[in-house]
Amino acid sequence: MTVKIPSLEEKSAIARLKQGDLDGLEALVKRHQVRAVSAAYLIVRDPKLAEDIVQEAFLRAAEKIDQFDESRPFGPWFLRSVINASTKVVRKQKRFIPLDGTRDEETTKVADWLIDPDPHPEQIVETQETRQMVWEALGELTAGQRAVIVMRHFLEMSEAEMTEELDRPLTTVRWRLKAARNQLRRLLHFFWKSEYQEAQDER
Amino acid sequence: MKDNHKPTGNKNPTIQSMLDHLAKETILPEKIDLWPAIRANLAASKPLSQPKELSMNKRFVFTTLAAVLVLSIVAVFVAKNVTTVSAKEILDRAYQVQTQAAAQGIEHIRTEIYGNLEAQPEEQGLYTTTDNYLDLQSDKFRRISTDNQTGGLIDVAAYDGSNAYSSDGTKGAPQSAAPLTIYRTPQNPPTTSVETLGNGNSGLDTKALFDKMRSDPQVQLAGKETWKDGRKVYVLRSEQPIRVLIANEAQSPNGIVEVYFDVDTYELVGNRVTIQKDGKELLIGSQRTLVDETLPEGSSVAWDLSDLQGVNIVDDPNGEHALPEVTSVEALAARIPSAYLLQTVPDGFSLEVSVLPKQFANRSGNGPFFYEAGYVNQTGDYFDIRAFDDTPLEDTSWADEIYTTASGLVLYFVNQPSIDPNFTGGLMQAPNGHTYAIDSTLPRETVRELMEQLVLVK
Secondary structure (H helix, E strand, O other): OOOOOOOHHHHHHHHHHHOOOHHHHHHHHHHHHHHHHHHHHHHHOOHHHHHHHHHHHHHHHHHOHHHOOOOOOHHHHHHHHHHHHHHHHHHHHOOOOOOOOOOOHHHHHHHHHHHOOOOOHHHOOOOHHHHHHHHHHHHHOOHHHHHHHHHHHHOOOOHHHHHHHHOOOHHHHHHHHHHHHHHHHHHOOOOOHHHHHHHHHHO | OOOOOOOOOOOOHHHHHHHHHHHHHHOOHHHOOOHHHHHHHHHHHOOOOHHHHHHHHHHHHHHHHHHHHHHHHHHHHHOOOOOHHHHHHHHHHHHHHHHOOOOOOEEEEEEEEEEOOOOOOOOOOEEEEEEEEEEOOOOOEEEEEEEOOOOOEEEEEEEOOOEEEEOOOOOOOOOOOOOEEEEEEEOOOOOOOHHHHHHOOOOOOHHHHHHHHHOOOOOEEEEEEEOOOOOEEEEEEEEEEOOEEEOOEEEOOEEEEEEEEEOOOOOEEEEEEEEEEOOEEEEEEEEEEEEEEEEOOOOOOOOOOOOOOOEEEEEOOOOHHHOOEEEOHHHHHHHOOOOEEEOOOOOOEEEEEEEOOOOOOOOOOOOOOOEEEEEEEOOOOEEEEEEEEOOOOOOOOOOOEEEEOOOOOEEEEEOOOOOOOOOEEEEEEOOOOOEEEEEEOOOHHHHHHHHOOEEEOO
16 A cells, blocks of 8 residues: 555546446456455455455445545545454454364464564564464454554554554554563564563563 | 655564465455456446335345245255255355444353364363453453363453453363462453454364355255254254364364354354264364353443452563573473573573473474573673474575584574674474574574584483
8 A cells, every 4th residue: 555645547536436437436446456355355364255345345435435535545545444344344253262262372472473563573584384373373363453463564554544544542552552562572582582682681 | 655654663574575475375466356246236236226225135135034944944854965055045144144243332252162172082072161251342351261060260361451361371270279360461452352262273163164164065054953942053064174183193184064053143153073083973072152142332341350259360560470481401301302402501601591481282282392592692692592383394495595414403594684794593493393493693604513512402
């Protein structure tokens, strides 16, 4: 999500859609569908469901397009609705607990790291295994936490934009990140040295 | 979206890259084309006025329900010769129900669970009941698991808005008469909420089983059952690989999975998983939802666990109960024989060994394996080795040098000049199949020499 200023093409598409021309919507769909489905997938973890959510979001966007200020970029507005819808779906879905009643704490550690990673990221080597670990860790996060990760790292939203989307005061978001960092210091020392040493220093 | 609103938190290009990869592994841009479906949807709904649309929808729902019902009844009579269509319709309905999210209120779900992942003889597994509350607005939650046989608490986790509660590290002794210790840590975000628990690695949670069923063309509608509490359920059955631990070895035999759906609401209300062992059907696990309700917003729930009897709530302001503990080499050897240490501590260096107080289940089921050994000298140079994984590396394409010691240890060096030109690190593959992370401020040449000194702890 690197485009903040609406392109002429996008402006034109929105204007056409406002006039009832479905070609305008088609242009918006083609432009944003992959990013939107990818973001939804990272939250709901089901590609078909992600597509359904994005389809619904486009339909809702079409219904509400009259309320949309076309001087603003469509992408962030639309993607936020996708994130919201995805979060709601996960909240409803993830209600059953595993039979063994246990959780993989390694995954939990990575989940904590995802919430607020250290500024020395390169020390975690990106391999198929660590990616798998990240995938599992994402699954361990709450819907809201997953949304934060996707917004921040995948959609590259700023903290202010995330706050707007999460409908939470900025202080709350910052508090969550700070608290997550504290937990990280306790749990993640095996993944890299500096955090562990900080934790040790604090003891 | 990078311009005016500069993020104040940490961004992480590694995570970004991983998320990109993860998304691209499944979401293939060339296969995403939502427009035909959206256009069809718009075309179908546009000409209809709202009342007509509602009427059509109702008719459709009625027809679908009737069809499902008829097919279900037929299924009972024709036993296994059911069509997959009826099963698919039930799955589709259930899927729709799941996507209708409640936005507010307090979700309360009580589930009875039988777990026997070690495939022990019948009834030797553990029956537990888990009571979950989740405030959908504030993320407050509480989860209480009790042993059905003894009534004792097994596991507790909660978040009251300002404190996180966890019995982590104290659970696992349901027969013990000692009170369960619960650690209370201020301002910890909830990392274990009821809504996150459907993604455990057991592969046996109802949602995961349901997802597999949805993609299984052979899923069958086995019929309808009436439970003791009067609930009527559809029973869908499919064959799926089931991950179990037999004689400490992870195996995935094919098993029979049954998932139950409420006949009236199509909600998932349970599952039952069996495998064949020694010629007999063996119950591996089951779940039944006993209560599934949404309480009004603001309903009274003891998020702070103040209603629990027989527990010992301990303040742990810094979360120290989960900090790694410094231990001796002897203790390490007794606890984690797969640990590698240098044969002798290098001159000028001191050694500190630490382990996590609570070692968690690992993938191979071979017991605890996480430890860290840090060798540090007066000038701050260090050589660290720590357990990374208990399975071999699958992908080593990132390595820019591979070094094999005389004893067969293989170190895959990683080139990371961007963070610290003096940093030397990589992942080490040992003959025991475990992987270890090594990082050091020492040059590669010295690290190679130290690698030759690594031996299993004794």
